[in-house]
Amino acid sequence: MKKIQVLKPHYRINECLEQMKECLDIGWTGMGFKTVEFEDAWKEYTGLSNAHFINSATSGLHMAVKLLKEEYKWQDGDEIISTSFTFVSTNHAIKYENLTPVFADIDESLCLNPQEVKSKITNKTKAIMFVGLGGNSANLLEIIKIARDNNLKIILDAAHMAGSKIDSRHVGFDVDVTVFSFQAVKNLPTADGGMICFNDDTLDKKARQLSWLGINKDTFQRSNQGSYKWDYNVAEVGYKYHGNSIMASLGLVALKYLDEDNNYRKKIADEYIKNLDGKIQYIKHNDGTSRHVFQVLVENREEVIEFLTQNGIFPGVHYRDNMEYPPYKGELLKNVQYYSNRILSLPLHLEMNMDDVKFISEKLIEVSR
Numbered sequence: 281m282k283k284i285q286v287l288k289p290h291y292r293i294n295e296c297l298e299q300m301k302e303c304l305d306i307g308w309t310g311m312g313f314k315t316v317e318f319e320d321a322w323k324e325y326t327g328l329s330n331a332h333f334i335n336s337a338t339s340g341l342h343m344a345v346k347l348l349k350e351e352y353k354w355q356d357g358d359e360i361i362s363t364s365f366t367f368v369s370t371n372h373a374i375k376y377e378n379l380t381p382v383f384a385d386i387d388e389s390l391c392l393n394p395q396e397v398k399s400k401i402t403n404k405t406k407a408i409m410f411v412g413l414g415g416n417s418a419n420l421l422e423i424i425k426i427a428r429d430n431n432l433k434i435i436l437d438a439a440h441m442a443g444s445k446i447d448s449r450h451v452g453f454d455v456d457v458t459v460f461s462f463q464a465v466k467n468l469p470t471a472d473g474g475m476i477c478f479n480d481d482t483l484d485k486k487a488r489q490l491s492w493l494g495i496n497k498d499t500f501q502r503s504n505q506g507s508y509k510w511d512y513n514v515a516e517v518g519y520k521y522h523g524n525s526i527m528a529s530l531g532l533v534a535l536k537y538l539d540e541d542n543n544y545r546k547k548i549a550d551e552y553i554k555n556l557d558g559k560i561q562y563i564k565h566n567d568g569t570s571r572h573v574f575q576v577l578v579e580n581r582e583e584v585i586e587f588l589t590q591n592g593i594f595p596g597v598h599y600r601d602n603m604e605y606p607p608y609k610g611e612l613l614k615n616v617q618y619y620s621n622r623i624l625s626l627p628l629h630l631e632m633n634m635d636d637v638k639f640i641s642e643k644l645i646e647v648s649r
């Protein structure tokens with residue numbers, strides 16, 4: 281029986297090997313060389329003014345919160361309005377810095393509901409964390425306006441949003457910092473990895489130092505000055521959060537095909553919609569979405585998962601309400617609870633064809649109620 285996974289990366293293996301070979305030939309696999317090329321290519325593609333390649337979005341979200349906290353002198357216990365309908369990295373980043381995530385409810389997009397966000401603003405609120413779930417920009421523009429009107433910073437968790445656009449503009453504009461994930465099953469997979477894009481050049485510089493243990497000059501810069509310069513200063517106790525040239529090699533190839541791949545994802549999503557419309561409830565996305573996932577709502581989720589699995593189809597759940605986990609226990613939110621108990625991600629990846637979509641749709645209709 282054919283097995284269809286929920287998410288699966290597709291690599292252009294020969295092109296990836298060619299890129300990696302360049303690193304191996306010159307003996308440079310660390311930060312610098314390909315990471316610089318990848319950062320430049322990402323800036324060119326997104327139109328964002330800064331981009332620093334890092335080892336994960338989790339690291340990036342941590343640095344985003346930490347650097348904003350330092351820059352704007354937030355105190356321990358200050359609040360960031362966030363969503364509990366996300367992967368836990370989003371909210372761990374807030375907790376790492378002794379800040380408090382205050383959860384606002386979501387709407388039918390599975391992203392933050394602007395009215396709910398407004399109702400959570402207090403005199404301790406410093407920022408809003410917006411997650412573009414599945415690549416959907418949802419009400420991001422309205423949330424940005426709320427942030428600006430209330431003098432709050434805005435952090436965009438764009439883990440699912442490589443290639444997501446609003447009116448042809450890549451997401452990340454008009455926010456303080458955007459963090460992308462290039463983890464193994466994301467739209468632009470580099471095994472692990474991410475990009476942190478600060479609007480402010482000074483914060484970009486600080487992120488580079490922080491991601492390299494607080495060292496003020498990276499080894500690539502030092503070895504690029506004619507002869508190797510051993511000397512450097514350690515300005516602070518930083519982290520080892522930067523990306524490397526092998527990961528960047530994979531990223532450069534994937535970036536070349538990102539729009540083409542996202543168009544294929546859209547084709548799969550449109551086919552699901554054609555098959556399921558009027559029969560199964562599904563989550564709608566704004567135009568320009570990267571379509572990281574295709575999500576439906578089912579009442580009998582356990583039964584559906586069991587039946588699909590028996591037929592070689594392996595769906596996923598994105599996500600369980602974070603408030604069900606001990607670090608985030610709190611008063612449950614109505615919509616988060618509702619969606620968290622019903623949501624199901626159907627397989628969506630580049631190695632599927634339209635017959636797979638038809639087969640999955642038929643099986644889903646057969647078992648749903």
Ligand SMILES: Cc1ncc(COP(=O)(O)O)c(C=O)c1O
Binds near residue numbers: 463474
């Ligand atoms: C919404 C969201 N934020 C953050 C992350 C963390 O990404 P990474 O695995 O690159 O650390 C993920 C990963 O799945 C995610 O889905």
